[in-house]
Amino acid sequence: MWRGFVASIPLWVGMLPFGVVIGVLSAAKGLSFLETALMTSIVFAGSAQLVALEMWADPAPILAATVATLVVNIRMAPMGAALAPWLDRLRGWRLWGSLATLVDHSFAMAIAEQRAGGRDAGYLLGNGIGIWISWVVTVLAGHLGGGLLQVPPGHPLFFASIAAFLSILVPLWRGARVDALPWVVAGLVALAAHRAGWPVPLPLLLGTFAGAGLGAWIEMRGRGAPGWK
Secondary structure: OHHHHHHHHHHHHHHHHHHHHHHHHHHHOOOOHHHHHHHHHHHOOHHHHHHHHHHOOOOOOHHHHHHHHHHHHOOHHHHHHHOHHHHOOOOHHHHHHHHHOOOHHHHHHHHHHHHOOOOOOHHHHHHHHHHHHHHHHHHHHHHHHHHHOOOOOOOHHHHHHHHHHHHOOHHHOOOOHHHHHHHHHHHHHHHHHHHOOOOOOHHHHHHHHHHHHHHHHHHHHHHOOOOOO
């Protein structure tokens, strides 16, 4: 767990601008400091929080926000399946703690650790806890700063969160060009859906399933699974 926690520290820099934006947006929508703290610590999903806040109104569209965040977070299901070699051996707080703190960053780090021969699931939980701490702190800092933070849209600072996502792809690449194909397809499909004016979170969802589907097809074909040509 400690090794996973330490490995998460470089990712904190990438979490900073995204977390601050969520905090500022929470304050602008009228959420109190306590409400923001509860949402951030319990939900712990930046994309889902952003979607929910963008839809926030009075009265709150609970059903619409629930469906939207479900669509955004449905990608967690295949993540859990991919981590089954570790998760299947866990019970109690170790299992539920690992699932509660599972995010894109910790998933990518855990998969890279598995491919490197790592067999200790504590790495996943430690990594997730480290990211959770940095997320809560940055969001609350953004809420406290509120209107004091004047960063215009498109500022290079906002690219830090994207850069963090890109950086965690590096240890996942095994050197073969075919491994990068699902990433490229996912990005192109999501970009095409965004350009077409499809509402959030459809571009993310379409890109996710396009990339995951192609990746599964390539993996099954490489294993020579029956019925795959």
